[in-house]
Amino acid sequence: MIETAAREQRSAEPVVRPVRPRKLGKVPFVELADGRLQGVVSSGSDLARVYVSSISAATHGFSCSTNNNRPCGGLSGGSPCKHLRALADEAVLQYGLDRVTRYLRVEAGDDDDLMSRLDGTREAAPAAGVFSRFLRHLAYLELPGSTAPIAEMHWFPAVSAEVR
Amino acid sequence: MLGVQLAELTGAAPDGTEEALDLVAGFDDALAHGLGRLGGERSAALTALAGALDATPLGPAVREAAEKIAAGSVTDEHLAALAGGRTALFGAVHDALLGRLDAALGRTRAGWAEAAIETDAEAPLLGAARSWLQELAITGWRGVDHDLVSASDQAVEALLADPGARRLAVLLDGLAAELRASSPVATMERLPVRRWADLWARALLLCRPGGRSGLVGREEPGGRSGPVGREEQGSVGREEPTQVSGRLLILGVDVHEHATAVQAQVHAVLEPAGGARPRVVRVSVGAAKVDTIVGPAVWRLLDAHPTLLGALAERRGLDVTDMSLPASGDLIWHDDRAALAEPADPFVTARVLLPEAAFPAVPPLERHPVRIAEPVLVEGHRIGDGAVELDGHTLALDLDRLPGLGPLTPAMVTAAEACVGLVRWDGGRWTLQPLAVRGTLKRKPFEAHGGDWAMGPTDPKVVKAEAKAGDAVAVLRERAGRLLRR
Numbered sequence A: 001m002i003e004t005a006a007r008e009q010r011s012a013e014p015v016v017r018p019v020r021p022r023k024l025g026k027v028p029f030v031e032l033a034d035g036r037l038q039g040v041v042s043s044g045s046d047l048a049r050v051y052v053s054s055i056s057a058a059t060h061g062f063s064c065s066t067n068n069n070r071p072c073g074g075l076s077g078g079s080p081c082k083h084l085r086a087l088a089d090e091a092v093l094q095y096g097l098d099r100v101t102r103y104l105r106v107e108a109g110d111d112d113d114l115m116s117r118l119d120g121t122r123e124a125a126p127a128a129g130v131f132s133r134f135l136r137h138l139a140y141l142e143l144p145g146s147t148a149p150i151a152e153m154h155w156f157p158a159v160s161a162e163v164r
Numbered sequence B: 001m002l003g004v005q006l007a008e009l010t011g012a013a014p015d016g017t018e019e020a021l022d023l024v025a026g027f028d029d030a031l032a033h034g035l036g037r038l039g040g041e042r043s044a045a046l047t048a049l050a051g052a053l054d055a056t057p058l059g060p061a062v063r064e065a066a067e068k069i070a071a072g073s074v075t076d077e078h079l080a081a082l083a084g085g086r087t088a089l090f091g092a093v094h095d096a097l098l099g100r101l102d103a104a105l106g107r108t109r110a111g112w113a114e115a116a117i118e119t120d121a122e123a124p125l126l127g128a129a130r131s132w133l134q135e136l137a138i139t140g141w142r143g144v145d146h147d148l149v150s151a152s153d154q155a156v157e158a159l160l161a162d163p164g165a166r167r168l169a170v171l172l173d174g175l176a177a178e179l180r181a182s183s184p185v186a187t188m189e190r191l192p193v194r195r196w197a198d199l200w201a202r203a204l205l206l207c208r209p210g211g212r213s214g215l216v217g218r219e220e221p222g223g224r225s226g227p228v229g230r231e232e233q234g235s236v237g238r239e240e241p242t243q244v245s246g247r248l249l250i251l252g253v254d255v256h257e258h259a260t261a262v263q264a265q266v267h268a269v270l271e272p273a274g275g276a277r278p279r280v281v282r283v284s285v286g287a288a289k290v291d292t293i294v295g296p297a298v299w300r301l302l303d304a305h306p307t308l309l310g311a312l313a314e315r316r317g318l319d320v321t322d323m324s325l326p327a328s329g330d331l332i333w334h335d336d337r338a339a340l341a342e343p344a345d346p347f348v349t350a351r352v353l354l355p356e357a358a359f360p361a362v363p364p365l366e367r368h369p370v371r372i373a374e375p376v377l378v379e380g381h382r383i384g385d386g387a388v389e390l391d392g393h394t395l396a397l398d399l400d401r402l403p404g405l406g407p408l409t410p411a412m413v414t415a416a417e418a419c420v421g422l423v424r425w426d427g428g429r430w431t432l433q434p435l436a437v438r439g440t441l442k443r444k445p446f447e448a449h450g451g452d453w454a455m456g457p458t459d460p461k462v463v464k465a466e467a468k469a470g471d472a473v474a475v476l477r478e479r480a481g482r483l484l485r486r
């Protein structure tokens, strides 16, 4: 076993573990970034349309709109729409409940529904920015591969998803 | 590996390494705190670093940098000098450790011939990366927050678009993702200070003119027809690659990954055509990825190299023709110049060929202990407390480096009767990273190699889990096609 005491002195110390696998069809993109849980949710009816949904860590305020900035009809009642619920569910699958609740600064147990623990209200959020981050995310898959060795990758060993 | 070899390897640390690492620790602490507001004690740490380099060509520049930074002037040039000084110390530690390993195992390794460093034209792309690294150094890790991390986005995006800057891009992207996940860093209990300083220093050096070329992996457009296998014991590595042909016998695969990059590094022995001395080589194939592509699906991203992946999955050798082999031993892969050969057993390859093989030089810019990954065969050992034991001497097993894209489990590793692995050094001690294991578990014999699933998982449970999760690569490629090209 590698002693954890050496964390400060290790070069190849894993800092970010691999995320857990999940189905990507419904929510292709989730991230904890820019002070928000944010992501992109596929429209159930239109293949070309996606929704940009986000929840602020600071206020727990939420927003949802199409990538063309049209407000989501599901938000008209003032409570979170199905896109936001899907976003929260997939975030928990991907990162684990612990990391998501820590990021959003909320207390929730394994049996709790994350959305029910958030008491924010609807607020404006920059959908265009999140959508462009999604496009940037997808653009990685278009980059050419490489056969030149990248020595720097020795600092990034592939490790198990769970700490051993 | 024999008990007596292990004893020599893990004996008292080579002279000077502990002192060098103490100096590095002082610098790393200063960097965690921020070079923009050094107190007396941390200024002294920089001065001590400079003192150790006084007798070297870097000495005057590092001393000046330490003085000016203590006085509050944190310029690009000063940071580069400090990064160079820290790197030189680690280079010396690397050489001492690898020298110890080679001596213990009786290996002969080529030296590096000084190549003329190519000076790239100063690219504007590098300026943005440098200013972010400067900002990080002034602020210190403890001051890093979301805004400072986001400031790297544009630099990384621009670098990724330039294939010549891939090393720097991949490095900065990995560092930024860790800082993002750790932000605000001030709330972290314990910082990976050596790691982040390593990444920072290497990135800064890759930003320097000449840093990008990296001396290896450059394609020779016309294809050189150099002599084959002329390397002799203790000879000096040439900076120009030679063209090689022969039989490639795989020892195992070491996979590197972070959220947006993966690299499979295949360790192998090349038996050159014509019967020259076998050479230990590394083959690296890499791809960009995203964080949601994990586990065995990652192999799909490397599908441009079906012959190489096929050899891993089917445990076969490869016949290679006219591939470029730089002095660093990094065989530059061309899948269309390779053909599957007969089945090959890595345990036999390690037992028979490693003792007589020639080992390659390490390029100057890559001299850091993290790059030490030397293939060995361990058998006839006992296992206890997470370590292999040979004649009472122990070597810790790295059970964390058993990623989900391969079949190796801690249970297999600790039950192994034979193990082909990589000897590594980190955090002040030697470890063994298993690549292939063979043994008996619950009265059943087993054999598992890290690359067994390169063409898809073979374990029914894993196949089922994969099917349930769906094809992440296909879903995202479809989305990319729909959204990026309309």
Ligand SMILES: [Zn+2]
Residues within 6 Å of the ligand: A051, A053, A064, A065, A072, A073, A074, A075, A081, A082, A083, A084
């Ligand atoms: Zn919605």
